[in-house]
Amino acid sequence: MKDKKKILAGLAVFIAAITFPFWYNMGKAAPAPEVELTAKAKAAKVCVMPTSYMQANHMQLLDVWRHNVTRNGERAFVNADGKLFTMSLSNTCLDCHSNKAQFCDRCHNYASVRPYCWDCHIDNPKGE
Amino acid sequence: MNNSRRRFLQIAGVSALGLGAKPVLNAFAAGGGEGPGYHVARGEDALDAKQWAMVIDTRKFHSSADLEPIIEACNTVHNIPTAIENKNHEIKWIWEAHYHNAFTDKTNNFLNEEVEHRPFPLLCNHCENPPCVRACPTQATFKRERDGIVLMDFHRCIGCRFCMAACPFGARSFNFRDPRPFIRETNNKFPTRMKGVVEKCNFCAERLAVGQMPACVEASNGALAFGDLYDEHSEVRELLKENYTIRRKQTLGTEPSVYYIV
Numbered sequence: 001m002k003d004k005k006k007i008l009a010g011l012a013v014f015i016a017a018i019t020f021p022f023w024y025n026m027g028k029a030a031p032a033p034e035v036e037l038t039a040k041a042k043a044a045k046v047c048v049m050p051t052s053y054m055q056a057n058h059m060q061l062l063d064v065w066r067h068n069v070t071r072n073g074e075r076a077f078v079n080a081d082g083k084l085f086t087m088s089l090s091n092t093c094l095d096c097h098s099n100k101a102q103f104c105d106r107c108h109n110y111a112s113v114r115p116y117c118w119d120c121h122i123d124n125p126k127g128e
Numbered sequence: 129m130n131n132s133r134r135r136f137l138q139i140a141g142v143s144a145l146g147l148g149a150k151p152v153l154n155a156f157a158a159g160g161g162e163g164p165g166y167h168v169a170r171g172e173d174a175l176d177a178k179q180w181a182m183v184i185d186t187r188k189f190h191s192s193a194d195l196e197p198i199i200e201a202c203n204t205v206h207n208i209p210t211a212i213e214n215k216n217h218e219i220k221w222i223w224e225a226h227y228h229n230a231f232t233d234k235t236n237n238f239l240n241e242e243v244e245h246r247p248f249p250l251l252c253n254h255c256e257n258p259p260c261v262r263a264c265p266t267q268a269t270f271k272r273e274r275d276g277i278v279l280m281d282f283h284r285c286i287g288c289r290f291c292m293a294a295c296p297f298g299a300r301s302f303n304f305r306d307p308r309p310f311i312r313e314t315n316n317k318f319p320t321r322m323k324g325v326v327e328k329c330n331f332c333a334e335r336l337a338v339g340q341m342p343a344c345v346e347a348s349n350g351a352l353a354f355g356d357l358y359d360e361h362s363e364v365r366e367l368l369k370e371n372y373t374i375r376r377k378q379t380l381g382t383e384p385s386v387y388y389i390v
Contacts, residue, residue, distance in 0.1 A: 076170060
């Protein structure tokens with residue numbers, strides 16, 4: 001170990017360099033996004049499922065919807081309260097949540113997920 | 129014998145582990161059609177059939193103008209990008225064809241001229257034995273057990289185009305480019321497609337689900353009839369009983385569900 005000093009110095013520089021982003025951003029964590037509800041969504045008060053369930057599981061629920069609509073031709077969704085909804089992203093979800101930029105995108109951008117729903121489904125179908 | 133106490137204990141231990149793992153696996157396997165407190169069902173107005181079929185009375189078509197409203201109705205309802213100029217990139221669900229292209233195996237030398245020059249509307253035949261379904265590697269296209277519609281799940285389509293090669297009727301189109309800029313009038317109630325997926329006629333599954341007849345049938349002034357092929361008293365069966373009909377490339381054995389009265 002003739003070059004002990006050089007190696008240790010190099011290691012120190014290396015570790016400092018790769019951990020730089022963590023030091024640089026320390027204490028500056030991006031705040032969790034606030035989603036905005038449209039007037040219609042606020043008036044409805046409840047979504048198809050409880051809010052906490054929707055926050056955590058809306059992707060799984062959409063997957064169930066998609067599967068049942070295309071594969072089984074079943075389009076009616078009855079929630080725990082016995083309320084009936086049509087399983088349609090464009091016509092049911094987006095009917096209330098017509099503000100994609102303030103509702104969907106805020107969380108998706110924060111979580112760095114890029115769902116491709118909108119390549120086909122028309123956001124804001126009512127054109128508000 | 130090697131079946132010592134030691135061996136017995138080993139087996140007992142592994143078995144206990146297996147039994148203990150069962151509830152864990154169950155927890156992972158949970159989640160499917162039924163979730164916390166909800167259930168899914170068929171809509172009240174939905175129309176049912178064992179196998180949907182169409183009978184097209186071509187005697188009512190004399191020129192392209194007779195087909196135009198029918199094709200237009202489909203294009204508008206399903207957001208078909210009709211403004212694509214490149215013929216190779218064309219998207220079509222229902223289109224007009226000449227007798228020779230429609231019925232390639234029924235071209236005698238001296239045909240009835242009136243029939244030969246009629247415009248024939250072509251669309252996906254929703255075969256009872258669909259070759260496209262067998263070709264699809266992702267099951268994006270499938271034959272729906274419930275009503276016999278050959279349907280596509282665009283979410284799953286990877287754009288390999290095997291189905292296009294398999295379909296003997298040319299009923300499938302590929303989105304070589306983003307279709308959105310080429311849609312003349314967008315129907316907001318129906319999704320568009322994206323670049324890289326195959327599409328075709330869906331027998332208006334979305335309209336049947338809410339108790340409506342397909343858009344082309346509604347726009348046809350009675351030239352197109354739609355109903356259950358296996359219901360003896362359905363409109364299509366009555367028409368098939370009373371009229372001589374032909375089907376496209378019947379000899380291939382795909383059993384098309386679209387019949388033409390000539």
